Amino acid sequence: MAQISFSSTPNLVLRLPMWRSRLVLFLMFVGFVALVIRAMWVQGFGNSFYEEKGNKATLRSIEMPASRGKILDRNGEVLATSLLAKAIIAFPDAIPDDLPKEKVSELAKLLEMPEAEVRKRMRSERNQVFLKRQVDLEVAKQIRQLGIPGIAQNNEYRRLYPEGEAMAHIVGFTNVEDKGQEGMELAREKDLVGQPGRRRVIQDRLGRYVENLGIISPPRDGADLQLSIDSKVQFLAYNEIKAVAEKHNAKGAGAVVLDVHTGEILALANYPSYNPNSRQNLSGEQLRNRVLTDTFEPGSTMKPFPISLALEKGLVQPNTQMAIGKSLVVGKKAITDTHPYGSLTVAEVVQKSSNIGTVKMAMQLEAQEMWELFQALGFGQAPEIGFPGAVAGRLRPYKNWVPIDQATMSYGYGLSASLFQVARAYSIFARDGELVSTTIYKTDQSPKGVRVISAKTAIQMREMLEMVTQTGGTATGAQTMGYRVGGKTGTAHKVEGKGYAGNKYRGFFVGMAPMSAPRIVVAVMVDEPRSGGYYGGIVAAPAFSNIVAGTLRNMNVLPDAAIKQMVDQEFKSQNIKPAALTGGNNKVATTQ
Amino acid sequence: MNRSIVILMVVLMLCALSLVAAQQKTRTLYVALERAQTEERRLNQEWLRLEFEQRNLSKSARINEIARKQLQMQAINPARTQYVTVD
Numbered sequence: 001m002a003q004i005s006f007s008s009t010p011n012l013v014l015r016l017p018m019w020r021s022r023l024v025l026f027l028m029f030v031g032f033v034a035l036v037i038r039a040m041w042v043q044g045f046g047n048s049f050y051e052e053k054g055n056k057a058t059l060r061s062i063e064m065p066a067s068r069g070k071i072l073d074r075n076g077e078v079l080a081t082s083l084l085a086k087a088i089i090a091f092p093d094a095i096p097d098d099l100p101k102e103k104v105s106e107l108a109k110l111l112e113m114p115e116a117e118v119r120k121r122m123r124s125e126r127n128q129v130f131l132k133r134q135v136d137l138e139v140a141k142q143i144r145q146l147g148i149p150g151i152a153q154n155n156e157y158r159r160l161y162p163e164g165e166a167m168a169h170i171v172g173f174t175n176v177e178d179k180g181q182e183g184m185e186l187a188r189e190k191d192l193v194g195q196p197g198r199r200r201v202i203q204d205r206l207g208r209y210v211e212n213l214g215i216i217s218p219p220r221d222g223a224d225l226q227l228s229i230d231s232k233v234q235f236l237a238y239n240e241i242k243a244v245a246e247k248h249n250a251k252g253a254g255a256v257v258l259d260v261h262t263g264e265i266l267a268l269a270n271y272p273s274y275n276p277n278s279r280q281n282l283s284g285e286q287l288r289n290r291v292l293t294d295t296f297e298p299g300s301t302m303k304p305f306p307i308s309l310a311l312e313k314g315l316v317q318p319n320t321q322m323a324i325g326k327s328l329v330v331g332k333k334a335i336t337d338t339h340p341y342g343s344l345t346v347a348e349v350v351q352k353s354s355n356i357g358t359v360k361m362a363m364q365l366e367a368q369e370m371w372e373l374f375q376a377l378g379f380g381q382a383p384e385i386g387f388p389g390a391v392a393g394r395l396r397p398y399k400n401w402v403p404i405d406q407a408t409m410s411y412g413y414g415l416s417a418s419l420f421q422v423a424r425a426y427s428i429f430a431r432d433g434e435l436v437s438t439t440i441y442k443t444d445q446s447p448k449g450v451r452v453i454s455a456k457t458a459i460q461m462r463e464m465l466e467m468v469t470q471t472g473g474t475a476t477g478a479q480t481m482g483y484r485v486g487g488k489t490g491t492a493h494k495v496e497g498k499g500y501a502g503n504k505y506r507g508f509f510v511g512m513a514p515m516s517a518p519r520i521v522v523a524v525m526v527d528e529p530r531s532g533g534y535y536g537g538i539v540a541a542p543a544f545s546n547i548v549a550g551t552l553r554n555m556n557v558l559p560d561a562a563i564k565q566m567v568d569q570e571f572k573s574q575n576i577k578p579a580a581l582t583g584g585n586n587k588v589a590t591t592q
Numbered sequence: 593m594n595r596s597i598v599i600l601m602v603v604l605m606l607c608a609l610s611l612v613a614a615q616q617k618t619r620t621l622y623v624a625l626e627r628a629q630t631e632e633r634r635l636n637q638e639w640l641r642l643e644f645e646q647r648n649l650s651k652s653a654r655i656n657e658i659a660r661k662q663l664q665m666q667a668i669n670p671a672r673t674q675y676v677t678v679d
Contacts, residue, residue: 065633067640078647084637162647209626210619235652482670549669558677559670 060203061216066194068157068178069222071171071185073231074264074442078162079171080185082178085158086140088131092124094150103148107131110139110146122150133176134158159185163231165273166238169289170229170440173276182287184440187388188225195220226442228264233257236550237269240543241524245271248529248539254291255543256423257551258521260430260512263438263447265385266520266551268292268420288389291525295393295416299492300536301510301523302412302422303358304429304461307350309373310361312457318347318464328356331404335359350464351473353489355411362410363403370406371398376452377425377435379417385440393417412490419508423523426487426510429465430518433458462486466515469541475509478541480548482559487511487522487544489536494528504528509540513548516560522547 042050071080088111104122108115111132121129133156135143140153159174161167172183180189197219202211241253257267274286288294310316324341327334337354349357362370374380380395394416396405408414417425427436434449465486469478474489490508493500510523524540524547533539648654659665 078643081640081644081647083641083644160644162644162651164653166653204619208623210622212622232652235656239656482673550667553668553670558675563670 058202058204059200059213060209061198061200062209064197064199064215064219065155066196066219066221068159068174068194069192069224071192072224072226073229073234074227074266075230076226077231079167079227079229079231080159080161082157082159084137085134085156086137087133087154087156088135088140088143089152089154090122090124090129090131091127091150091152092122092129093127095122096149099148103146107143107146107148107151110143111135161276163235164277165275166235166269167229167231168273168276169270169287169291170227170234170268171276173279175279183289183388184225184227187386192222192225194222228259228262228266228440228442229268230266230554232554233547233551234267234269236554237267237547238271238273240546241269241271241526242273244524244526244539244543247532248526248534249531250526250539251528251530252290253524253526253543254419255525255547256291256420256521256523257547258423258427258436258438258523259555260427260436260518260521261446262443263427263436264443265438265440267547268440289387290527291419292383292385292387293389293391293418295391295418296506296525297413297415297492297495298417298422299412299490299506299508300353300355301488301490301508302415303353303410304350304465304488305373305377305425306362306365306370306410307346307358307464308428308453308457308461309365309369311346311460312453313365315364316346316361318345318460320346322346322349322357322360324349324354324356324360328359330359330363330407331402333404333407335407347464347467348472350461350488351467351470353468353474358410359407362406365406367398367401367406370409371395371401373452374409374415376450377428378421379415379425383418383420383424383438385420385438387440390420391418393421412492419523419525422508422510423521426512426521426523428452429458429461429486430512430521431458462512462515462518465511469511473537474535475511475537475541475544477537478509478511478544480513480545480561482561482563483513483548483552483557484515484561485511485513485545485548486515487541489541491534491536505534507534507536507539509536509544511544511548513552514557514560519555519557520548520551522551 041047068082070078070082073079104119105115108118111118113132118131121131131151143151144153157178159178161171161173163171168183170183172185172187173181174185175181178193180186180192185192195217198216200213200216201209202213204210237255237257241255244250245253253271255267255269256265258264259266268289268291270288270290272286307316311318316322321343322345323343324337326340327336329335335355337356339352341348341352341354341357344352344354344357346357346361348354349361374395380392382390382392396415401409405414424436424438428434431449432455433451433453435452437448437450439447463486465488466484467473467486468488469475469485475487478485478487487510490506490510492506492508493502494504494506496504505528507526507529508524510521512518512521522544524543526536526539526543529539
């Protein structure tokens with residue numbers, strides 16, 4: 001075998017054509033160019049596919065939560081607030097078939113639902129089902145610890161109303177989606193609702209957000225809303241009307257407390273009420289804020305208005321004697337009083353609530369001027385207080401009045417108004433002749449007052465209204481310890497079908513206190529009292545008295561009536577030694 | 593000539609490294625910020641819950657109930673009040 005040395009390999013001797021090496025070189029060049037082009041393609045022009053892939057792994061668009069605004073009372077106490085809660089969601093496909101039975105029963109127990117129902121929902125055909133919404137955070141945490149696969153939780157808000165039924169008609173409530181359904185929650189939905197925002201972030205592989213790429217839309221928290229309502233006064237008013245309605249077996253009751261200095265509504269209570277915290281069984285009837293949305297014939301509570309006009313025009317004086325008699329015929333109708341009177345002064349007409357006396361004065365007035373007065377007092381127009389469903393009531397144009405209309409309207413039949421409208425109209429007596437503009441929001445501005453009658457007439461009428469609550473008046477039950485009060489009773493037959501129901505009444509009392517310098521107007525209405533009397537002076541006046549006493553004490557208004565001090569006697573009766581009384585220790589100062 | 597290129601290369605490297613370091617620091621800080629904001633939200637919620645609970649415990653209905661039933665107290669009236677005026 002011939003030796004072939006490395007240096008003399010036959011390959012070296014072979015003379016190959018030049019083009020072959022050139023070809024290899026060229027192919028290598030082409031290969032590199034292809035790589036460069038590919039690299040440019042991937043990194044430059046055609047990378048949207050890869051960018052998308054990359055973004056999917058790291059970019060996140062996340063929600064920035066915003067909460068619904070709170071509703072506060074005039075002192076900043078919370079009336080409605082939103083707390084974080086969890087919605088428990090099941091993904092039936094992801095729930096294993098061999099899930100231990102105990103876990104399901106434990107879950108059902110935590111959710112306070114029947115086990116069968118939970119099981120049914122977990123086997124639903126749909127992709128996802130709510131097991132329960134608005135679950136407490138504590139409970140949600142326990143559910144998470146059960147570690148059942150296919151059960152997820154979502155953040156949501158739960159609206160809570162600490163004042164419950166006492167405040168229900170003012171604040172209203174939201175539905176499970178946190179949308180306002182009634183009351184202020186509905187009226188101010190736009191301001192209260194929060195607008196969740198969105199932002200883009202980069203997430204690392206540990207799930208942390210490492211970089212903010214900008215806000216897509218900023219979140220906006222709902223604005224807080226402060227009402228003029230005083231939750232203490234509201235509670236007091238609600239309790240009083242509730243007690244009255246129960247005592248007299250009434251269908252319902254309502255009360256308004258108005259601060260006449262500021263025009264603010266301090267309380268607006270309705271009974272029966274409901275609990276806004278549990279949304280089940282909430283339906284039409286009980287949801288209405290009757291004080292604002294129900295109208296009725298105000299009965300005798302209207303009498304002071306036409307009488308004021310007669311005084312204003314100089315037709316009568318408070319001490320003018322009038323012949324009353326047993327009945328007065330106007331048109332075809334005979335007007336009577338509950339008790340016949342021979343003759344009364346104008347002041348006594350108010351005090352004893354004589355229909356005949358009132359009509360005699362009203363018939364001396366022009367229909368137009370009486371209509372203008374009622375119009376100026378706000379009857380027939382919806383009050384502007386920003387509350388949904390506040391009604392206008394009915395006041396027919398004077399051109400359609402016949403004499404009997406004018407007569408009956410003077411004592412409150414043939415026109416209708418809400419309790420709130422009546423209360424507001426009484427502000428003319430409390431404010432020396434000015435009708436106050438009212439609001440349900442807390443305000444620092446002094447209200448607009450529109451003069452309706454002169455200060456002189458208003459003061460004269462106040463004296464008569466005070467007589468109503470004194471011996472010989474129709475509402476001695478309105479007397480309040482420590483404060484001089486005044487007001488007017490009303491008892492109206494309820495309209496049923498086309499006529500008046502013989503035995504169904506509404507009893508009212510509308511008044512003000514303290515009479516030396518009126519601060520509040522309080523109106524109380526009792527609907528269909530069925531036992532223990534039905535006259536306004538009997539059913540409504542005592543509730544008025546209690547509401548006035550509590551409200552004025554709460555407002556730190558000094559008593560203006562003589563009080564027999566009982567402090568010393570009480571200490572004595574309890575056998576407390578006089579030593580304990582020295583040094584001013586016996587002084588019980590109001591704490592507010 | 594050669595030396596300045598080397599120096600510039602070193603400077604360039606340092607710049608690049610500091611950029612990486614800065615980026616890293618931004619992210620750590622952002623994570624911390626994010627955590628703090630989550631905590632803030634949680635505390636806010638906690639505060640709302642406590643405010644609600646406080647209100648629930650101090651509402652008139654409850655005070656009234658306890659004062660009357662448990663403590664046998666009575667509502668005050670003007671006859672048993674000594675009024676003092678501030679001036």
